[in-house]
Amino acid sequence: xxxxxxxxxxxxxxxxxxxxxxxxxxxxxxxxxxxxxxxxxxxxxxxxxxxxxxxxxxxxxxxxxxxxxxxxxxxxxxxxxxxxxxxxxxxxxxxxxxxxxxxxxxxxxxxxxxxxxxxxxxxxxxxxxxxxxxxxxxxxxxxxxxxxxxxxxxxx
Amino acid sequence: xxxxxxxxxxxxxxxxxxxxxxxxxxxxxxxxxxxxxxxxxxxxxxxxxxxxxxxxxxxxxxxxxxxxxxxxxxxxxxxxxxxxxxxxxxxxxxxxxxxxxxxxxxxxxxxxxxxxxxxxxxxxxxxxxxxxxxxxxxxxxxxxxxxxxxxxxxxxxxxxxxxxxxxxxxxxxxxxxxxxxxxxxxxxxxxxxxxxxxxxxxxxxxxxxxxxxxxxxxxxxxxxxxxxxxxxxxxxxxxxxxxxxxxxxxxxxxxxxxxxxxxxxxxxxxxxxxxxxxxxxxxxxxxxxxxxxxxxxxxxxxxxxxxxxxxxxxxxxxxxxxxxxxxxxxxxxxxxxxxxxxxxxxxxxxxxxxxxxxxxxxxxxxxxxxxxxxxxxxxxxxxxxxxxxxxxxxxxxxxxxxxxxxxxxxxxxxxxxxxxxxxxxxxxxxxxxxxxxxxxxxxxxxxxxxxxxxxxxxxxxxxxxxxxxxxxxxxxxxxxxxxxxxxxxxxxxxxxxxxxxxxxxxxxxxx
Numbered sequence: 001x002x003x004x005x006x007x008x009x010x011x012x013x014x015x016x017x018x019x020x021x022x023x024x025x026x027x028x029x030x031x032x033x034x035x036x037x038x039x040x041x042x043x044x045x046x047x048x049x050x051x052x053x054x055x056x057x058x059x060x061x062x063x064x065x066x067x068x069x070x071x072x073x074x075x076x077x078x079x080x081x082x083x084x085x086x087x088x089x090x091x092x093x094x095x096x097x098x099x100x101x102x103x104x105x106x107x108x109x110x111x112x113x114x115x116x117x118x119x120x121x122x123x124x125x126x127x128x129x130x131x132x133x134x135x136x137x138x139x140x141x142x143x144x145x146x147x148x149x150x151x152x153x154x155x156x
Numbered sequence: 157x158x159x160x161x162x163x164x165x166x167x168x169x170x171x172x173x174x175x176x177x178x179x180x181x182x183x184x185x186x187x188x189x190x191x192x193x194x195x196x197x198x199x200x201x202x203x204x205x206x207x208x209x210x211x212x213x214x215x216x217x218x219x220x221x222x223x224x225x226x227x228x229x230x231x232x233x234x235x236x237x238x239x240x241x242x243x244x245x246x247x248x249x250x251x252x253x254x255x256x257x258x259x260x261x262x263x264x265x266x267x268x269x270x271x272x273x274x275x276x277x278x279x280x281x282x283x284x285x286x287x288x289x290x291x292x293x294x295x296x297x298x299x300x301x302x303x304x305x306x307x308x309x310x311x312x313x314x315x316x317x318x319x320x321x322x323x324x325x326x327x328x329x330x331x332x333x334x335x336x337x338x339x340x341x342x343x344x345x346x347x348x349x350x351x352x353x354x355x356x357x358x359x360x361x362x363x364x365x366x367x368x369x370x371x372x373x374x375x376x377x378x379x380x381x382x383x384x385x386x387x388x389x390x391x392x393x394x395x396x397x398x399x400x401x402x403x404x405x406x407x408x409x410x411x412x413x414x415x416x417x418x419x420x421x422x423x424x425x426x427x428x429x430x431x432x433x434x435x436x437x438x439x440x441x442x443x444x445x446x447x448x449x450x451x452x453x454x455x456x457x458x459x460x461x462x463x464x465x466x467x468x469x470x471x472x473x474x475x476x477x478x479x480x481x482x483x484x485x486x487x488x489x490x491x492x493x494x495x496x497x498x499x500x501x502x503x504x505x506x507x508x509x510x511x512x513x514x515x516x517x518x519x520x521x522x523x524x525x526x527x528x529x530x531x532x533x534x535x536x537x538x539x540x541x542x543x544x545x546x547x548x549x550x551x552x553x554x555x556x557x558x559x560x561x562x563x564x565x566x567x568x569x570x571x572x573x574x575x576x577x578x579x580x581x582x583x584x585x586x587x588x589x590x591x592x593x594x595x596x597x598x599x600x601x602x603x604x605x606x607x608x609x610x611x612x613x614x615x616x617x618x619x620x621x622x623x624x625x626x627x628x629x630x631x632x633x634x635x636x637x638x639x640x641x642x643x644x645x646x647x648x649x650x651x652x653x654x655x656x657x658x659x660x661x662x663x664x665x666x667x
């Protein structure tokens with residue numbers, strides 16, 4: 001048996017479906033709810049069964065035998081962008097929209113190859129300020145611009 | 157119908173909505189042109205902005221982005237042989253050879269005229285078909301809706317392509333699974349929330365659409381950036397667009413092609429799951445066969461070969477609105493995202509939409525005409541300038557796409573947990589894309605999941621908890637039979653053919 005793209009994907013999805021199936025038994029219902037013909041567990045259970053059957057079907061009858069070719073991908077760069085997203089999620093409220101977004105964009109441009117510090121700042125900060133102004137005054141969507149510490153902890 | 161058209165005109169021709177169409181067409185063309193970003197990502201990116209407007213304006217904006225993105229995809233197919241989406245792959249077969257021979261301007265103009273005609277013919281057919289179907293579907297009950305949703309989901313998987321059927325079915329099921337996360341709608345029970353307050357409302361549709369389309373496509377571009385050779389090709393293409401004039405003989409040659417392909421495209425677009433890609437390839441193949449001796453020119457810069465897929469994919473895009481507007485069942489990934497947006501507005505598409513909110517129903521149809529006119533008169537002359545966008549270096553463009561995707565979702569929920577959840581979904585989507593598992597069936601399953609469960613539960617309530625409605629109500633029964641056939645035929649047919657072929661070979665050797 002070759003480990004083709006289809007089979008690797010099917011194995012991953014099988015793990016997901018099995019976990020989902022296990023979790024369907026963690027859905028807590030009151031006795032009268034559990035007794036009804038269609039309860040909160042019915043559809044998830046049916047889906048878990050169908051999911052597992054489909055995963056097994058792909059494992060047995062894969063659509064193609066092509067093996068994954070992972071050469072030529074810039075994994076480090078991808079990981080850096082994901083790390084930046086996670087950082088942005090954590091920084092948005094404490095640092096405020098303007099600082100966190102500027103840092104996110106500068107980090108992104110830099111990770112993707114821009115090295116000139118002036119270009120980095122000019123391609124990030126004016127866009128962030130313009131976007132914030134458009135949202136706040138143009139579309140009436142308020143997001144706290146400054147760090148939480150400066151605005152008394154009332155993040156947007 | 158005349159009254160409806162007047163309502164639609166009244167809504168679509170307001171200053172605000174005309175601006176929406178113009179902005180939507182331009183933004184859609186811009187996004188659709190970027191390699192990797194297709195109509196689905198374009199619409200997903202626009203939802204946070206569209207939600208700020210009234211439903212008619214928001215839907216008009218998204219519909220305009222939709223046609224704009226399809227047109228933009230054709231432009232990058234013709235200029236740099238990089239179809240942003242599958243539905244414009246057939247466009248590149250003859251569009252790129254034309255561009256290479258110094259006739260990029262003509263190719264773009266033919267693509268624009270064909271798209272315009274396909275879109276307009278599609279909109280006329282939609283105008284006729286949608287109200288009729290809406291009237292018929294008023295008789296549908298929840299059991300029939302459940303069956304129709306099963307048909308929609310299986311059809312999407314069935315049309316997924318060779319070797320993809322099982323994977324598409326699995327992704328549909330994964331989408332349905334994700335739709336069960338959160339508080340159960342009827343019994344108020346928490347499912348798969350892990351005790352987290354952030355998951356009580358389930359996974360937001362916008363978050364999932366952005367993460368699995370816009371973000372994952374941007375991540376794929378980061379992982380495998382465009383090479384220097386491609387960049388040079390882009391620069392060359394923008395320098396020499398050339399004349400946009402189409403001769404009278406060429407116009408006469410493509411006119412019947414456009415008529416036939418538009419009709420074919422529309423009919424295929426109406427079928428759930430088929431959509432613009434199949435329509436464009438089918439139209440291309442049909443015209444190649446009909447062209448007779450001129451069929452050999454296809455693939456070398458034939459104007460017929462360019463006009464056929466272009467008119468078919470636009471007509472199919474319009475046709476896919478028929479099941480969405482009349483049954484509330486999206487026929488494609490793109491219309492699934494539109495359905496999610498409609499639901500965010502509190503609008504339930506379906507037969508009642510035609511009666512309860514005629515301004516939304518008709519303004520979408522009328523805006524398609526206006527959108528196509530705008531695409532022709534505004535975008536065509538601007539194409540050489542818009543094409544320069546392709547020259548913006550990826551190192552500046554990609555972080556901005558990341559930012560707009562993340563902030564678009566954050567501005568709806570104001571919850572930073574969503575940003576982290578997007579990162580998780582984007583990583584999962586990238587892994588699945590690398591393994592060639594399709595994403596569109598998942599989003600369709602996710603959007604239909606809640607409705608499917610609700611309709612099934614309602615059907616059981618009406619039938620005193622008996623499942624007999626599945627075979628006792630003829631309409632439900634036959635829709636389910638069709639769904640089963642649609643699912644099983646692509647799985648079983650190739651094996652039967654292989655078996656028959658082997659027998660024939662055996663008989664040949666024996667005899």
